[in-house]
Amino acid sequence: MINVFQPSLGEEELDAVREVFATGWVGRGRRVDEFETAFAAHVGVGREHVTSVNSCTEATFIAMSLAGVGPGSEVVVPTVSFVGAANAVAAHGARPVFCDVDPRTLNPTAADVERALTPATRAVLVLHYGGCPGEVAEIARLCAERGVLLIEDAANAVASAVDGRACGVFGDFGVWSFDHGKIAVAVDGGMLYARDPESVSRAARLACLGLAESTGHLRAARSARRWWEIEVSSFSRRSVMNDVLAAIGSVQLRRLPGFLARRAEVVARYDAGLAGVPGVQRPPPLPRGHRTSHYFYWVQLDPRVRDDVAEDLYRAGVYTTFRYPPLHHVPLYGSDAVLPGADRAAARTLNLPLHQSLSDDDVDLVVRELRASLASRAAAVLTR
Template identity: 70%
Template sequence: MSAGSADEVVTRPKMINVFQPTLGEEEVAVVREVFQSSWVGKGRRVAEFESDFAAHLGVSREHVTSTNSCTEATFLAMELLGVGPGDEVVLPTVTFVGTANAVAAYGARPVFCDVDPRTLNPTVRDVEVALTPATKAVLLLHYGGYPGEVAQIAQLCRDRGVKLIEDAANAQASRVDGRACGVIGDIGVWSFDHAKIAVAVDGGVLYARDPELTARAVRLAYFGMEQATGYAEAMRGTSRWWDFEVSSFSRRSIMNDVLAAVGSVQLRKLADFVARRRVIADRYDAVLGDVPGLLLPPPLPPGHESSYYLYWVQMDPAIRDQVARDLYERGVYTTYRYPLLHKVRAYGADNRLPNAERVAQTTLCLPLHQGLTDADVDLITTALAESVAARAAAHAPA
């Protein structure tokens, strides 16, 4: 049989994804309800989603507003804090590209700091050495859902008169001593895109400690429009409800009722999702803990709660990429998040960050989502242990 012929069948194992949402009939039903309501734009469902998430965070509704993405919420955070030319924003080099883009887009300079070699979160010392008189804000990621030293970093920022923005995209359910990650600093942003734990298919949320900043974010997210009156007042004949003023030349960054309806259903399931992810992470710990040459995520400090967004292992850099290929051939997709931003030429950074540069060569993120079955987890752990052992033996000195 010739290669590429119509009769040729190539079989590969079904791929186990790193990320995967859990969506079902309840989400389909609420989308149908929104469609049948004849209103799919920003409306009642968005308001409900914002209230639901504020309650989840343990804050008043006036501190929270939704956006069309976490990245857009980060851009709004820059504008709310007046970040601009001549300013610096400190952020870990191990973070998502959208955060650095938000800094650079407003003419400020992203200053990348190093991270702890095991947690992949910046320590308070990593942040402190990156601060300068030009620092306007610190933009902190909670890697994999681990809170990290956010409380200490928040205190450092207060002492230095610097604002703290928490990128809580990995940390929908993470807490420190009962306080939700994202509300420990001055501004927090979250993602609800397709790859997160609770999803709205897409969308984001912004929290601001100062409710006046939240109110301003609401206006910025819709063309900078200042509505002259509410609909009810207009119908009483006091004004025309279509009149408005513009307070800033802004853009359209709002959520809609379709996404928000899905998001509210998913929020109700978030605790169960995280509980399942914790069971999987505990299983990884138990099975992989004795594999020679493999480092696992460190234990959480007392008072810290993780969202278990990522589970990462670390190994000899000489075998990491080969192990990833071995797992892929057995139907297990892995990845490394996040590529180092201080290595991206566009940001103009030239510093060396040795811990981050090391972990970028040793770290591999395993599948972790509530849709994994026990059989999936067994396959992943077996394939990983076998690959590490085989590759390590092949690289052992003769």
């Protein structure tokens, strides 16, 4: 089966893990600090602006706490988003207000966001679909004008940028993912950015049971007297990263340029193979100054055959999917929003395999099977 997502892990990552094992310490330590420092440099911010956690979802939950999201407040979320985004809002007692997206880019426009704002809006949380930045600069300006906080879900956008500015640092907070399905993989893990360094210090405490950094075992190296005593500042969970994951993540971050180059080659091969194919819309071109991480490659098909094509490809050994099903249709969130752009996209979009381990032969097989399926389904489109 040709997978939609697949990590590239090898001897270099294994060597890094062996080095951690040899130290006898596998918890949070020097490797985590090194990973955080390297990632801050990667996105062009000072080290004091980032801290790591055990997942991007946890980073989103912490960002909600830092943003003061709670009962009586609303957070605008594009309906085509990861479920963890809406969960983070609702778990804080706030209301997720879903906005529409452009049916071709699957990103919200600034106008989509603006239509969803109300006097109760505390924050806006945007996703960069497939690694494409979208109108993040315009949305950031809108939020600043309205006095609303901006949180960026940059899980798809580890190397995306607009005019040289990294996605994830346009707003007040940004979050990234390093789970098994992402481009740079630490097996699991996440990173949180905050414009205010004091928020990063608060986030680090929230991720470690609310313990002050000067207390407990963290103080052992600085004091020989009652280092076991603790100071608790909040009723928090434990969601820190560890040196094993950080060691893997550091290697992946060093390898990231090569991953991105290969993904761009795969995208170019898809574009060439699918150019002019009847019934296929390829991803729209990026605006000038935008850089994508090439996390998704999506095609849009006639909704009468989209699911049939997915089944044909699966039988041919090609796994596809649709990320992300619109959240305004999830009953638990209690939304009655009417969002035609998102519904149109959800009915037509199919994510094809895209990862740096794909061979040219793999890509050609996907293209060939997609074209064959569409040709066989063409008569069905005419009769429905």
